Every structure is written in structure tokens, then in C-alpha cells.
Amino acid sequence: MALSLGQKAGWGLADMGIVVFVIVKQLLILTYLTTVLGVPVGIAGFVTTAVLVFDMITDPIIGYLSDKTQSRFGRRAPWMFMGVLVMAAGMVGLFSTPSGMETAGNLTWVVGFFVLATVGFTMVAIPYGAQSGEITQDPQERSAMTGFRMAFASIGILIGGALIPGLAGSMGYAMAALVVTPLMVGAVWISLWATRKAPRIEQPAQVSLSGMFGLVFSNKAFVVLVLIYGVMTLAIAMITAGLPFAALYLIVDSGDTPLSGAAQALTTLSLMFAAFVVGSILSQAVWVLLSNRLGKVGALIFGLSLYVVLLYALNMMLPSVNVTVIAGMFVLAGMTNGAYQQIPWAIYPDLMDVTRRETGIAIEGAFSAIWLFGQKLANAVAPAVLGLTLSAAGWQETTDGVVAQTDGALGALQLSITLIPAGILIVAILGLAFVYRPMARRALA
Numbered sequence: 001m002a003l004s005l006g007q008k009a010g011w012g013l014a015d016m017g018i019v020v021f022v023i024v025k026q027l028l029i030l031t032y033l034t035t036v037l038g039v040p041v042g043i044a045g046f047v048t049t050a051v052l053v054f055d056m057i058t059d060p061i062i063g064y065l066s067d068k069t070q071s072r073f074g075r076r077a078p079w080m081f082m083g084v085l086v087m088a089a090g091m092v093g094l095f096s097t098p099s100g101m102e103t104a105g106n107l108t109w110v111v112g113f114f115v116l117a118t119v120g121f122t123m124v125a126i127p128y129g130a131q132s133g134e135i136t137q138d139p140q141e142r143s144a145m146t147g148f149r150m151a152f153a154s155i156g157i158l159i160g161g162a163l164i165p166g167l168a169g170s171m172g173y174a175m176a177a178l179v180v181t182p183l184m185v186g187a188v189w190i191s192l193w194a195t196r197k198a199p200r201i202e203q204p205a206q207v208s209l210s211g212m213f214g215l216v217f218s219n220k221a222f223v224v225l226v227l228i229y230g231v232m233t234l235a236i237a238m239i240t241a242g243l244p245f246a247a248l249y250l251i252v253d254s255g256d257t258p259l260s261g262a263a264q265a266l267t268t269l270s271l272m273f274a275a276f277v278v279g280s281i282l283s284q285a286v287w288v289l290l291s292n293r294l295g296k297v298g299a300l301i302f303g304l305s306l307y308v309v310l311l312y313a314l315n316m317m318l319p320s321v322n323v324t325v326i327a328g329m330f331v332l333a334g335m336t337n338g339a340y341q342q343i344p345w346a347i348y349p350d351l352m353d354v355t356r357r358e359t360g361i362a363i364e365g366a367f368s369a370i371w372l373f374g375q376k377l378a379n380a381v382a383p384a385v386l387g388l389t390l391s392a393a394g395w396q397e398t399t400d401g402v403v404a405q406t407d408g409a410l411g412a413l414q415l416s417i418t419l420i421p422a423g424i425l426i427v428a429i430l431g432l433a434f435v436y437r438p439m440a441r442r443a444l445a
Helices: 005-036 043-069 079-095 105-132 139-172 175-194 210-219 220-249 258-266 269-293 296-317 323-359 364-392 406-419 419-443
Strands: none
Touching: 005 043, 005 079, 005 139, 005 175, 005 220, 005 364, 043 079, 043 105, 043 364, 079 105, 079 220, 105 323, 105 364, 139 175, 139 269, 139 323, 175 419, 210 220, 210 269, 210 323, 210 364, 210 419, 220 269, 220 323, 220 364, 220 406, 220 419, 258 269, 258 323, 258 364, 269 296, 269 323, 296 323, 296 406, 296 419, 323 419, 364 406, 406 419
16 A cells, blocks of 8 residues: 555654754764863763663664554554653753762763663664554655655754754753753654554564564675664764864854854854755755665765765865855755765665565564664764864863864864765775675565
């Protein structure tokens, strides 16, 4: 049964709420610890990474439990319904650090609520990813669904990366997080309502935990894709984690460019994210079209190659006092990032079908858990890598927002958001072209 337009768009809407938290944890927590609470950058990076590593442990458990769930609402909806409440509450809590505590107390508070929020995130994200393998087996429908998903995700990026920092500057981080929680919860709940009549698998999987993941790891093409997607995510996560620092130290508004007023009103960071989101939204239909014309893997390789070129060009332009030109570059970055955002998520459900066709067992939750493992590992590693890189270069933490940094520290920051991610993306491109694509052709034949 073909999905209606409302079901495709409704399924995609949930990611708007999910991505708000993804961007907050990538973009704001490290900055909050170092520039608001005064935690040394090396310690803050390590703590952030430790929580995200813990988060990966919960993925297989939630995937297994969602595959085994039986309810009149299906296997996935109950997890998503409750999980978004836990995620939103944890996000508000981690920014609500009481005043007057020492560093140890601040870290304990933030880590506790960060753990809560990441458990809620897993309760939503794993079942949500599994839905893409359940509600349709048509590869083109999946591309269209993912196009809607990433268009809504781009709005989530804008909320998490532009709206929250702007609100945080005027009302504080905790109130800013509280203001956007209705959008997060509403997006997931409306998505569940919109897809309530979509096809789904009601019967829980009759297989053990070890048997379930044994089947997943026997799908070699899927495992390789997970690893390559993790490599891509490491590059993007390094850029995201470093961007707040770049907005403070590498992109300085001169006050006489066309977008100077916007930079002053929104903050430079919010303006860059707004430009990035515009590019991402504009590109979604293009990547769906290119996926149909070039094949999904060919379109992804093309998009990542453009990303590498753009990062090299951005490195040549930084540091800059022209926020208008840099905002234009971020529009282009959003367009190239659209390939990374959209296409892998349209590819991996096709590989779920291989295992279901060969075994007759529907374990989309287990596949979704392992799929997110690569992404979460990269997101966990990136803050630690950035923190250690900046710390080794002599980066100075502060509670005042901005402090004088050495040329070496600024140079390390610039490399961390341009040429280092570009090199990592080149590794991913080579893996897609010479390792994954031949395996996928055999598996999907």
C-alpha cells in the first residue's frame, strides 16, 4: 500500500523534535560547561564524551525491547510517546544548574540530567528509525520520506542552533530550553498521530537478544555502511562542536556588511545556523532527485565531494570580519550537508529488507540501534577530540564568554572545523566508492 503525502510528511515531522536535542548536545553543552560554568575544556570534552558513550550502551537494549513490544499502538509508538517527555525534561534540567556550586557539583548536575536526556533520546530515535523499515519497502518512497524528514530536521537545527542560543542570551539557557520543549514533544506526538494508520508490523520478533544482533552483524553491507556513516558523522560533529567557538573568535562582525545588523540582532552563531538551515532546506528536493538519477550512493559521493571543496574554501577565508560572505558560505555548506543528512538514512532501510527477505524476521529496532551506534560514537568522540586539540594548543577557558587566545590556539580551532573534517570526509568517500558500493550491489541484486 502506497503511503499518502500526509503520512510521509507526518513521519518526517518527528525528526524536528529529535534534532533539537541532537544539536543542543553537539553544539551547546560543551560551550555551556566551558563558557558559563568555567569547566576546563579538556575536562568538559571528556565528560561530554563519557555520557555519550554510556548512551550507546542503551541503544541495543531499546532496539531489542521495541522489537519485542506488543501493544494496540504497535511496537514503536509507546516508546516514542514517553521517550520525548524524558528527553525534553532532561534537556531543561541540564541547563538548570543551581548557582553557587563548585566545579564538581556543576559537573554532577549536568551529567545526571544529560544521562536522563540521552536515555529519552534513545527511546525516541531507535523506534523512529525502525519505522522507516516497517511502513514501506519501496526505495523511492523511502527517499521521499527522508526528504521530508530532513526538511523538518533542518527546522530542528534552526531551533537548536539558532533560536536556543539567541533565547539563552536574553533569558538564560534553562528558560530557552523550556520554551522549545512544546515544539519537541508536539512534533513527535503529531507524527505518531499522522502515521497511526500507516502499515506496521504488529507481531513482536520471536528471537533472542544475541540471535537478533547476530542477524544484524551477518548483513556485511549494512555493517560497512554503519562504519562509513560514523566516519562522516565524526567530520560533521567536529564542525558542529567547534562552531560556537568559531563564531566568537574567527567570525568577527566588522559592522559594515549587509548582514551586520542581523548578526548583531541574532548573534553571529544564530545567523550562521540560520544560513545553514536555509541551504539545507533548499537542497532536500535536489538530493531526492539526484538519488533517483545517480543512485543513492552516487549522489552521496557527489555531495560529500562538494562538501570537501567547500571546507577547503572556508579555511582560506577564515578568520573573517565579513559576516555576509561567511553566511553565504554557510548556505552552501547547508546544501552540501543535505546529502549527508538525507541519503544515508534512505539507504540503510533497504539493507534491512535483505535480512527480512532472507530470514523472515522483522528486527528493524535492532538495525536502528546499530545504525545509530556509528553516529553516536562519532558524536561522542568529536567533543573529546576537539577539547584535547584545543587544550594542547593552549586554549583558555573562561566564565566571561570571550578571552584572548593565542594564534596557535586559534589556528588549531580553524583546522578543527575545516581541513581536518575535510580529510575525514575524503576517507568516507573512498570507503563508499571502493568498499561499500560493490558489497551493496551484490546484497541488493
